[in-house]
Ligand code: SF4
């Protein structure tokens with residue numbers, strides 16, 4: 001990370017870039033990694049709703065899994081996932097497995 | 103409450119609380135922040151008291167907020183928000199405010215609300231500012247190292263209410279903050295829980311709409327894994343059990359009328375539908391020292407509180 005020069009910093013403790021915390025990749029905090037088993041996912045949206053990091057991405061489209069058609073797909077952005085396990089704990093079909101980080 | 107969202111698929115998609123914030127893994131308040139910003143939308147000014155959600159979201163020179171955001175101090179979030187509201191009103195009158203109806207939301211923890219910010223909250227409510235004040239309650243000063251607050255429940259262990267021979271955790275009961283707010287006769291106040299997102303989002307929408315008339319208030323239950331001493335995957339479950347055991351009742355105060363919301367209304371109608379308080383207490387390290395007699399005592403307080411609320415609701 002390169003630090004700004006002192007004259008480049010706005011006066012008054014102002015942060016001018018919304019959502020700039022995204023530069024801070026919190027994925028490194030993780031000791032357990034959630035894996036979504038797409039074939040067990042019933043697309044209920046619960047993991048997406050409860051993730052404190054907002055790091056479960058919902059994609060709209062056409063997805064065929066084992067002959068079943070779905071309109072949505074859920075994927076985890078591991079750049080930010082802290083491995084809290086809330087998604088795995090709340091998933092009604094136990095489609096999310098927590099595995100130790102390699 | 104106005105039902106804007108009927109089911110999980112109606113909930114807003116746009117994220118206005120960015121990833122990369124430094125809240126602990128499994129943070130309950132972070133779930134609340136995501137849904138407050140998503141529900142309120144981009145035309146919102148957030149005024150944040152000092153607390154977990156300020157410290158972890160705005161580590162200079164970065165911020166997780168994607169709406170205009172102001173932090174001043176612990177004790178004056180409501181006062182600063184009063185100023186923001188007044189500025190918007192005056193510039194609107196002069197035709198200089200070009201953003202239409204802008205929401206002004208205070209976000210403060212239990213320390214910033216029950217204790218340090220109480221006088222500025224009372225002043226804001228009394229003056230009738232058009233502000234929604236949201237208290238996210240994790241029941242102690244958590245980011246400074248788990249010190250007791252006016253929102254900490256009786257018998258809970260904290261670093262300033264240790265468990266030993268002389269005392270058994272916090273001596274005093276949790277303050278009735280909703281009672282204090284309702285005594286200001288505001289248009290709307292409600293409790294909500296991060297486990298019941300649809301209910302919570304509808305209450306945020308309702309409260310924002312009523313700010314047209316005056317100040318509104320939300321009290322959100324937001325468990326803290328390190329402070330309550332439980333594994334971080336159980337945050338949502340902890341909030342759910344707080345509601346289902348009657349420890350944290352869901353209700354609203356709408357223009358002088360109190361209404362209990364499900365599942366609290368169900369357990370008041372039929373006490374068998376309330377889960378034993380032990381289920382909420384047993385996996386939390388902060389209550390690990392409790393004896394059966396002490397749990398019984400707390401359970402009596404829970405039942406008495408539900409009866410009290412049921413009486414208020416019948417008025
Ligand atoms: S909670 Fe489980 S079933 Fe529901 S969308 Fe997420 S992975 Fe799929």
Ligand code: SF4
Pocket residue numbers: 034050051052053054055056076080081082083084085086087088128
């Ligand atoms: S483990 Fe926690 S942070 Fe990671 S995706 Fe699941 S809920 Fe989100």
